[in-house]
Amino acid sequence: MNYIEIIGFSAAFLTTAAFLPQVYKTWKTKDVSALSLPMLLMFITGITLWLVYGFYIHSPSMIVANTITIGSSLVLIYFKVKYN
Numbered sequence: 001m002n003y004i005e006i007i008g009f010s011a012a013f014l015t016t017a018a019f020l021p022q023v024y025k026t027w028k029t030k031d032v033s034a035l036s037l038p039m040l041l042m043f044i045t046g047i048t049l050w051l052v053y054g055f056y057i058h059s060p061s062m063i064v065a066n067t068i069t070i071g072s073s074l075v076l077i078y079f080k081v082k083y084n
Contacts, residue, residue, distance in 0.1 A: 005061055012065030016072075023072050032080045040080060044073040 026032060047069050054062025 005059070008059060008061030009064075012061045016065045016068050019069060019072050023075050026076060026079050026083075030079075030083045032083045035076060035080050037077070037080050040073060040077050044070060044077065047073060 026035065047066050050062060051066035051070065054066055
């Protein structure tokens with residue numbers, strides 16, 4: 001693994017981990033009033049495109065981070081629909 005992928009994994013960890021408290025808070029409180037469904041849909045579309053790009057350039061850090069973030073986003077979208 002080269003130093004660029006180490007930087008990528010560091011960035012991937014931080015940005016993915018930063019998203020998880022929102023998922024947890026929404027799960028615990030069931031409060032989705034502050035979540036925008038259009039924003040979530042745009043976000044997951046962008047993350048999916050980043051994932052495709054990560055596969056295209058063979059970047060493990062992008063693939064791992066975006067896969068996890070897509071999962072988290074899907075959970076938030078599910079909560080938004082269920083608890084709205």
